[in-house]
Amino acid sequence: MLRATGIILALAIQASLTLALSSGPPSSACGNRTPSHGVPPQTSEPPYEFDLHYHDDHFDVAIIADSGAFLGFMMQAVDSNGNLVGRFEPKDSKSKLMNCDNQGDSISHSSSEAKDTVYTAFYLPDGVSADGIVIKATVVQNYATFWTNMESIDLGDLRAARARDCFHLPRGNQRILRGQKANVQLANTGGQKFAENKEPES
Secondary structure: OHHHHHHHHHHHHHHHHHHHHHOOOOHHHHOOOOOOOOOOOOOOOOOEEEEEEEOOOOEEEEEEEOOOOEOEEEEEEEOOOOOEOOEEEEOOOOEEEEOOOOOOOEEEEOOOOOEOEEEEEEEOOOOOOOOOOEEEEEEEEEOOEEEEEEEOOOHHHHHHHHHHOHHHOOOOOEEEOOOOHHHOOEEOOOOOHHHHHOOOOO
């Protein structure tokens, strides 16, 4: 009897955790993008990376899994003073907008379905410089395993690199390897990976 009760309780807990993931992060995560899962975040390099592309009026922002799918994520654009800036736009069915300080200033998963990529667009308000702004993200592999230390390079540097054709990279196409800002590297992706892999817009 006790064993049966324990199994039922375990299944109920598992179901509630799945429900929590599928509904996306709560508004309490707006401040630091940290899940309230009762366990600390991983401190190792995350097995995920940003793929960023600058266009004339927006940045395409993707999270790509190097190994192992992820169930959830949350992204924000933060300026040098720690303020949320700009707005996101989903580019596939895997993400949905969040309103933390302003409408659409954050974006997260729309379901707990396993995914190896997610594609979004990020827009700055007219007249606002990209200098000093970075994309920060939390990625959840499972309920007890998640990383909160993903950070892109300065978006102003990315825009300037395209304008100058720096690093001999394809125009508007720079991959940001996984990890914290101090460990960020630039690599030649050699093609239009984002355009080829994103889901068609409806």
